[in-house]
Amino acid sequence: xxxxxxxxxxxxxxxxxxxxxxxxxxxxxxxxxxxxxxxxxxxxxxxxxxxxxxxxxxxxxxxxxxxxxxxxxxxxxxxxxxxxxxxxxxxxxxxxxxxxxxxxxxxxxxxxxxxxxxxxxxxxxxxxxxxxxxxxxxxxxxxxxxxxxxxxxxxxxxxxxxxxxxxxxxxxxxxxxxxxxxxxxxxxxxxxxxxxxxxxxxxxxxxxxxxxxxxxxxxxxxxxxxxxxxxxxxxxxxxxxxxxxxxxxxxxxxxxxxxxxxxxxxxxxxxxxxxxxxxxx
Amino acid sequence: xxxxxxxxxxxxxxxxxxxxxxxxxxxxxxxxxxxxxxxxxxxxxxxxxxxxxxxxxxxxxxxxxxxxxxxxxxxxxxxxxxxxxxxxxxxxxxxxxxxxxxxxxxxxxxxxxxxxxxxxxxxxxxxxxxxxxxxxxxxxxxxxxxxxxxxxxxxxxxxxxxxxxxxxxxxxxxxxxxxxxxxxxxxxxxxxxxxxxxxxxxxxxxxxxxxxxxxxxxxxxxxxxxxxxxxxxxxxxxxxxxxxxxxxxxxxxxxxxxxxxxxxxxxxxxxxxxxxxxxxxxxxxxxxxxxxxxxxxxxxxxxxx
Numbered sequence: 409x410x411x412x413x414x415x416x417x418x419x420x421x422x423x424x425x426x427x428x429x430x431x432x433x434x435x436x437x438x439x440x441x442x443x444x445x446x447x448x449x450x451x452x453x454x455x456x457x458x459x460x461x462x463x464x465x466x467x468x469x470x471x472x473x474x475x476x477x478x479x480x481x482x483x484x485x486x487x488x489x490x491x492x493x494x495x496x497x498x499x500x501x502x503x504x505x506x507x508x509x510x511x512x513x514x515x516x517x518x519x520x521x522x523x524x525x526x527x528x529x530x531x532x533x534x535x536x537x538x539x540x541x542x543x544x545x546x547x548x549x550x551x552x553x554x555x556x557x558x559x560x561x562x563x564x565x566x567x568x569x570x571x572x573x574x575x576x577x578x579x580x581x582x583x584x585x586x587x588x589x590x591x592x593x594x595x596x597x598x599x600x601x602x603x604x605x606x607x608x609x610x611x612x613x614x615x616x617x618x619x620x621x622x623x624x625x626x627x628x629x630x631x632x633x634x635x636x637x638x639x640x641x642x643x644x645x646x647x648x649x650x651x652x653x654x655x656x657x658x659x660x661x662x663x664x665x666x667x668x669x670x671x672x673x674x675x676x677x678x679x680x681x682x683x684x685x686x687x688x689x
Numbered sequence: 690x691x692x693x694x695x696x697x698x699x700x701x702x703x704x705x706x707x708x709x710x711x712x713x714x715x716x717x718x719x720x721x722x723x724x725x726x727x728x729x730x731x732x733x734x735x736x737x738x739x740x741x742x743x744x745x746x747x748x749x750x751x752x753x754x755x756x757x758x759x760x761x762x763x764x765x766x767x768x769x770x771x772x773x774x775x776x777x778x779x780x781x782x783x784x785x786x787x788x789x790x791x792x793x794x795x796x797x798x799x800x801x802x803x804x805x806x807x808x809x810x811x812x813x814x815x816x817x818x819x820x821x822x823x824x825x826x827x828x829x830x831x832x833x834x835x836x837x838x839x840x841x842x843x844x845x846x847x848x849x850x851x852x853x854x855x856x857x858x859x860x861x862x863x864x865x866x867x868x869x870x871x872x873x874x875x876x877x878x879x880x881x882x883x884x885x886x887x888x889x890x891x892x893x894x895x896x897x898x899x900x901x902x903x904x905x906x907x908x909x910x911x912x913x914x915x916x917x918x919x920x921x922x923x924x925x926x927x928x929x930x931x932x933x934x935x936x937x938x939x940x941x942x943x944x945x946x947x948x949x950x951x952x953x954x955x956x957x958x959x960x961x962x963x964x965x966x967x968x969x970x971x972x973x974x975x976x977x978x979x980x981x982x983x984x985x986x987x988x989x990x991x992x993x994x
Contacts, residue, residue, distance in 0.1 A: 426824050426827065427823075429827075430823040430826075430828075435827070440827075444828050445827065445828055445829075445830075445832060447828070448828035449832065468854055469855060470851070525691065526692075526695030526696050529692070529696050530699050530700065533973065536926050536972060536973070537926075537969045537973070538929050538930045538969065538972055540930055540933070541933060541945075541949055541964070541968050541969075542965065544949050544950070544952065544953030545953075545961055545962070548764070549764065620838055623840035624840045624842050627843050628934055631846070632950070639843065643843055643847070647846045647847055650850070652847065652851070655847045656847075658843065659847075662839065662840050663839045666838045666840055667835055667838050669838070670838035671838075
């Protein structure tokens with residue numbers, strides 16, 4: 409009971425601290441802007457820990473953060489193996505193939521007005537579909553190993569990437585294209601010097617959307633069959649054994665991998681599109 | 690009109706490619722079958738055929754091409770097989786039948802819609818809170834954005850099992866997953882929308898001596914509508930994925946996800962494909978419905994979208 413009251417107190421303290429910080433004159437500084445969400449996150453973790461202990465919540469329902477952290481630390485080799493299997497092989501492999509193929513297709517599509525008119529609505533339509541459902545089919549075709557996961561990822565990232573790249577390649581204005589023409593630029597010169605740079609913000613938007621999709625595809629595909637390694641496999645078997653601390657440890661890995669993957673693409677974007685208004689701010 | 694022709698051409702090309710792909714995909718199964726029926730094929734035994742390329746086999750056994758489109762359990766069913774299966778399991782079966790896709794779709798759809806309603810409701814509430822409270826904005830918003838880069842769907846099996854262990858089952862666990870997936874897109878989109886009015890418009894309301902409440906109902910909420918609908922469309926697609934994935938780990942007996950899983954267990958490829966298409970049609974219909982509502986609402990509000 410004391411722990412529960414303590415949890416409520418911690419919550420109030422965290423909130424009070426944050427409201428003081430947010431309404432203080434220093435709230436515009438970078439440090440405070442990082443500090444406030446950090447305090448919020450730590451408060452949530454502490455309250456979680458105290459509540460789980462105070463109410464004696466069973467491990468089967470919700471393990472405490474410290475239990476998860478302990479499990480995370482003690483099973484690093486397994487987690488790394490799963491990470492390598494699912495993220496490095498499945499998700500990353502599929503991501504590179506899918507985005508690369510979509511990018512090349514977009515360049516081809518862009519050369520023909522007819523193709524663009526036909527493919528864009530279809531691509532937009534397909535991008536909204538629950539493509540994860542193709543997982544059982546692709547697992548059947550490509551076997552249980554990471555190849556089938558990569559195939560699911562390819563199918564999932566292809567259309568969002570295609571639609572974004574095609575839209576990006578249309579970004580130049582008639583004036584800019586005319587200027588290139590007056591320079592007697594060939595198609596490829598105009599492409600590399602004008603249209604590709606102009607398309608980059610869109611391309612990176614597609615790449616960023618695809619990072620999350622890639623992880624989702626790789627993990628969900630493992631629910632349909634996998635070798636005895638991989639994050640999706642570990643999650644579904646650990647859930648079966650009611651080893652929820654292991655499940656949470658995998659979710660921590662997935663969260664870290666997802667944010668890192670996204671952050672990496674965002675960093676690359678920053679160095680490529682430094683000239684764009686959204687990056688200068 | 691020109692676009693319509695282009696779209697139809699692309700669709701026709703896709704279907705033609707699909708038929709063509711069926712031939713090499715299914716040729717081995719077909720040859721095994723006709724060999725058992727006593728027809729002469731080259732090479733003669735399944736063992737010799739195993740390591741041969743599919744294209745080569747097709748070239749040597751051209752008579753079997755027609756059979757690759759009508760197999761019982763093909764690796765890749767032909768479009769018309771899927772269409773026939775879809776027709777039979779939707780129109781010709783009674784809706785109450787366990788084999789009717791409409792029955793399964795309705796199971797998934799009810800979980801999707803319930804979850805979507807909960808997720809968007811909570812999402813809009815949180816967005817309103819974020820816009821009106823600096824503390825919430827600074828504490829919660831970064832986490833809401835970060836959470837979008839995380840494959841939340843990995844949580845799905847756990848949510849189901851945990852809820853089951855405390856005695857909640859049926860539609861609720863799936864709806865929770867759906868709600869969770871549609872929640873964050875709506876929060877992020879809605880916050881953007883509620884912040885869309887520029888300083889000039891906010892100042893105008895101030896000169897009218899409008900209070901926060903009036904400013905919300907008369908300015909912020911209306912101007913957030915286009916953003917809201919854009920994120921609702923993302924949200925409903927995510928909800929449907931959530932409901933389908935939510936059906937996987939429990940071995941649910943009803944729902945489109947259950948059809949997918951059962952099909953993959955028993956090698957019923959036609960069943961998988963038809964469930965997949967049913968899910969796709971459902972998603973398209975939901976998004977189209979939202980698009981229609983968007984048009985009506987924005988028209989009534991005088992926004993020409």
